[in-house]
Amino acid sequence: MGESIPEFRLDVDRTRRIKMPEAVYCHHKTVEQCVDIVGEFLETSTDAVIATRATPDQFDALTKLQPNSATGTTLTWRPRPPTGRTASVLCAGTSDLPVASEAVETLTALGHSVDLKVDIGVAGLHRLLSVLDEIVAEVVIVLAGMEGALPTVVAGLVSQPIIAVPTSVGYGTAFDGQTALMSMLTSCAPGISVVGIDNGYGAASAAHRILS
Amino acid sequence: MGESIPEFRLDVDRTRRIKMPEAVYCHHKTVEQCVDIVGEFLETSTDAVIATRATPDQFDALTKLQPNSATGTTLTWRPRPPTGRTASVLCAGTSDLPVASEAVETLTALGHSVDLKVDIGVAGLHRLLSVLDEIVAEVVIVLAGMEGALPTVVAGLVSQPIIAVPTSVGYGTAFDGQTALMSMLTSCAPGISVVGIDNGYGAASAAHRILS
Amino acid sequence: MGESIPEFRLDVDRTRRIKMPEAVYCHHKTVEQCVDIVGEFLETSTDAVIATRATPDQFDALTKLQPNSATGTTLTWRPRPPTGRTASVLCAGTSDLPVASEAVETLTALGHSVDLKVDIGVAGLHRLLSVLDEIVAEVVIVLAGMEGALPTVVAGLVSQPIIAVPTSVGYGTAFDGQTALMSMLTSCAPGISVVGIDNGYGAASAAHRILS
Amino acid sequence: MGESIPEFRLDVDRTRRIKMPEAVYCHHKTVEQCVDIVGEFLETSTDAVIATRATPDQFDALTKLQPNSATGTTLTWRPRPPTGRTASVLCAGTSDLPVASEAVETLTALGHSVDLKVDIGVAGLHRLLSVLDEIVAEVVIVLAGMEGALPTVVAGLVSQPIIAVPTSVGYGTAFDGQTALMSMLTSCAPGISVVGIDNGYGAASAAHRILS
Amino acid sequence: MGESIPEFRLDVDRTRRIKMPEAVYCHHKTVEQCVDIVGEFLETSTDAVIATRATPDQFDALTKLQPNSATGTTLTWRPRPPTGRTASVLCAGTSDLPVASEAVETLTALGHSVDLKVDIGVAGLHRLLSVLDEIVAEVVIVLAGMEGALPTVVAGLVSQPIIAVPTSVGYGTAFDGQTALMSMLTSCAPGISVVGIDNGYGAASAAHRILS
């Protein structure tokens, strides 16, 4: 597109406005753009730096910038100091872990603790009931694919804010997470709010707004 | 369309083939067609006669043919003698009762007993758990609208055949029952089979095949 | 369905579990069922009683039970004492007021204050910017129909938790609120969580979980 | 995600509750997770072990755990002793065999016999009619892709329970099985119940509930 | 819109080009526009005149123009002399008759004979098989709602051209005819072509092209 046209414009003021840094969404960008943008953030900002949705090539290139932590498709640099606050992250199944890790990485970079519980889907209800007393965090993120029923059951049992994350786990009528999404939005249990399909970063950001 | 063209052709042989009579689906028919068809069945068959989805006008006209039972939009004549077998019908909420009544009327006309339980939605899980031991019928029909999670939770707790009925209860993202339908088809619990939205008659027919 | 089958089963224990009473969702119920259920709640519970989505007939019948407040399709009895906490409710346009009123009624019944701002849609950005400094509540509910862009713009400007409510305002490609819903779920601004279309009650419930 | 967080939680109690073991859904899991979970089941349970939807890599790794049977994407260990009961599995075409094999493997692992008939689609009706008298099993699973008409025709001819499985066979307006799914749910023949697209395991589970 | 702007422009040349007159599609027009347009055709053309989709008000007003035939929502004037050719029209159920009548009226106005058969849906296959030898017309129009399987079964049994018409008969997952439409387009039987939902006029026009 020509040398003279800058290809990005950082929102370095975001931390002041909304208490969160701009994250680098790598998907749809070139490897070079990702490296340049993360590099620029590391130079011009003092806040945590978070890169999400990196492809394997982008991940490898960004690893050379020495992130403090890197899981799945998320990398973070310069995590904030601990806030002493905690979010609970509940996964219906093991298959939801890749999305959960995006939330965990983001929350950790923003200084929060995470209490992760896996494989407590409603087909075996006792698994959830047996850990119910341990769900004491100030905000609860609940991930589920397939029919997405877990947030509904949790919302009838605990009083904290609940952020539901539909995941694209499943096939056929799971419709890449749409069924779980619509199920969560239509829940008969009161007070669930929902983020986009597989949007672990969005759930962490919503939790951060509550924890701040 | 002219007098000489017969407007219907009864499937009077159906009882022999599949052990169920043809039901009269009133929707989209004229009042006269409904009355004529039910009248013909009463004359030419000795099996139970079932009319479903009657509009108020159709319902009034059919009432004059002296049904043995009539609830909501369903009317039945000449119920079969009791078979001694029972179906359990579980409603997530009071709002599901109109669909449930179509199933109850049909099952009763076919000679089966029904054990109906209402308002046991998963937002208040203890309501379901408190009646769990009473679900002893040979087949379980579960109705739910909104996010449609009830069949999933039930299927993780009991071993009988489960027929799930999505209802059009809810608004917005309930999408007239589509969300509940997709949720039930994508359940993480094994062995749920599903009928069409609001199809109480279909659920009763599927239960009848199992009970026969 | 016969006298002997109880048509509802109240979740009177809900206040203990999740710090909110069960609300009476009137839609799909008969007038009699609505009146009976609200009456039962008034007798057996000491918490606030909230009825939502009442049809005009249901509204008239419920009005005879002397609600403390009644707007649009929502009625409430015995509001909780003030909690001293506040939610901000932002409407993109005047047309969103019916949905907003469901949220306002619910929040008020649960003891919270509400700061309502109307007609600050993004087509006239200065209207939002001129009231930005007044958005100081602990949680912000943002309603918008049509393209649903308001929550995205707000989320880039304030740091509080944001609960977005898509409304069915608009025609054609508004698709009864689906376009606004999808827009909000896909926001480029971080930390928006979303409830179902026109679900003012759900937004208030989610806000209540944060305010509690 | 750290060593100290267990990545799965087996539902070993499921056999007691619903007379079926938890199956291992391999899709979306890592190879290591699949091997670990199957290994854990083989150690801690005495029931049959079933793994479904294995990718080629997962399949190869699981084959080293010496399954008793393995077809397509399904592997099973320690099949239950024969129950003496039989399910009929009808395929509209040869292309439905991969989905059928998931059902056959599951039913066999649960101790049931299977009577499989292939290529009896309704475009050549005589093929179905010529085998009609052989469909004597206690439950009938019918698979079809494209327009999904086979279950409707079968349901008008036999009286047994019918579980319909839409398959993703076809292209264009087959919409990956959605057309077959909707066709089956909307059948004019009474008493068909339906599972999700390509869900051979779900159909077998529903049949097992009937056969138990 | 002002007197000076003509509100319509007749395609009086159409008979010459495609051997069919332009039909008057009444839906979305005012009563006055319908009457004016039909009147203009009666004056300026010598071919048959066909008006479809008339509302009750439009129907009453057009009746005053003394149509030669009028059924349901279709009215015709000056039918062409008999061509000696015949179309077969097959209805899955009685409920499909309103759509069938639009086809029958159009075909008759264009001079063709019609052989109408009703209530031969595939749930009672013998009804179709018993009339199979009577389907000898040069083209076969097949109407069905719900799952729309009838054209598929017919196409496997006869060799004539088959024009399938999905009807909006059914509820829930019938999706106002979309399920039948997609089923017909995805048929496993060869050589079915399809017109729009409830489009009896379109089916008759396609048959006319074949019969001409």
Place this chain on the structure above:
Amino acid sequence: MGESIPEFRLDVDRTRRIKMPEAVYCHHKTVEQCVDIVGEFLETSTDAVIATRATPDQFDALTKLQPNSATGTTLTWRPRPPTGRTASVLCAGTSDLPVASEAVETLTALGHSVDLKVDIGVAGLHRLLSVLDEIVAEVVIVLAGMEGALPTVVAGLVSQPIIAVPTSVGYGTAFDGQTALMSMLTSCAPGISVVGIDNGYGAASAAHRILS
């Protein structure tokens, strides 16, 4: 909602920013709100005032405010003086006139001339070809329902800017204008831009931006 909360906030500055006044979208508002808002505009602004999508009740009430022009569901006050510029408005059929009138009213209020041509749909191509030389306006608005092909054909014949308006004319697979919308967006002819379904006001506004 209480007396003290103002229910609207006029964007009186809009004319300065974008050279168009804010229009009053009546749909979803109460009659009182419509009258109040139009009244306020008439008092506080000197520009043209436009109210769109008025229900019959709203239309009657607004008529009392003595509009300069009122057609269909649109009313306008104080039209701008003539600009001497012209837009061409092409309707595929008479049924598109209600949407066209919204565009015509808006353009006229903004001071532009309109050249309206009706009933030139592509099924009778000669009607379009015969008026082609008359399409000399600086911008062309093309309305069509059903399959929406008219803008595509026009765009291959003239060089002016083309704004396509899908209308909800048609039934069944017209899907309330969605088919026309998607057809226009996917046109094989270059340079068509599209507004929302039935959005005559939006098309006029886009034309106004070009004419200004």
Place this chain on the structure above:
Amino acid sequence: MGESIPEFRLDVDRTRRIKMPEAVYCHHKTVEQCVDIVGEFLETSTDAVIATRATPDQFDALTKLQPNSATGTTLTWRPRPPTGRTASVLCAGTSDLPVASEAVETLTALGHSVDLKVDIGVAGLHRLLSVLDEIVAEVVIVLAGMEGALPTVVAGLVSQPIIAVPTSVGYGTAFDGQTALMSMLTSCAPGISVVGIDNGYGAASAAHRILS
């Protein structure tokens, strides 16, 4: 699946019933199944043999069976002798040729002649008008992707039967042919009938029914 279960059941009787042989739909089958089925047809039938939708691997394997013709993904053996009848095949663009070739191969194998015209899309109308007089075949197959307007324009100009084939040519809002499909089904021109997306074989079969 065991050796003893035959994996296919040929419909060798089809030629007698509907004057067309069963074609071998290769998609979703293994290479071995394709070769076995074609081999069996070559042995047991004397009619033409047609294989469609072969993957490259299947195509290579089938080529060893020495087809008489093979283009794109279609192979044919033993074409019928010429019938002396002709179908016109019209492509909107060069990109539609792969689908057209499936139709051409099938028609040729069934003994019909084909008159193919390419690149006559409606964005350059003169291309179609210049060949209009050459469209004299007894049936016209029209292929188009994107907005799918070509069949509509053709149907207003010629009187023969028109079979429209939506192709998946285009991107974005072409939705893999759905937009073209819906456009064709909703055409304002009378008498278009439509087959499934990219279904060249289906169009040829429908044309064959007309030509027979």
Place this chain on the structure above:
Amino acid sequence: MGESIPEFRLDVDRTRRIKMPEAVYCHHKTVEQCVDIVGEFLETSTDAVIATRATPDQFDALTKLQPNSATGTTLTWRPRPPTGRTASVLCAGTSDLPVASEAVETLTALGHSVDLKVDIGVAGLHRLLSVLDEIVAEVVIVLAGMEGALPTVVAGLVSQPIIAVPTSVGYGTAFDGQTALMSMLTSCAPGISVVGIDNGYGAASAAHRILS
């Protein structure tokens, strides 16, 4: 398909009719067809030649024809001399650049100047506000993916014609650009017109019509 059938038919007359040459849409064509068609245009026309949507293989082959410019998937030959007119192209994010480049290449080939601004999405509103005064071109193209809010905000701030381009940037509920598309079509800001998803060429063509 045989040597004697020409596979394409150039619309060399298009420049005269609509002041734009036909562009070569490479997608769905073979490499050979692309090279042949571009070659033919270079020989038979004197206007600019534009090829869009080239695959890497097509791109490489076309590069040998020595284009004047080539970016992403677009190549152009013989650009028109400068017109002295300018279009503004605004990208919400860096990820929108590939689509923007298609628009930039096309506009440049047609002789127009382009003022490109990147990364001014509404989550950091100040970025847009800080460049607002620089948006002085005669027409503004606005690209955005995800929730697609940028055109709405721009349309409330500037008075020029606005052509919105939804991009497929995002995942999950971005639905490959559908959410951005619907958002733009449903904008609360007046006078936005929209082209298809990722259709940079279409936006440039629409802009060219305005600039001509």
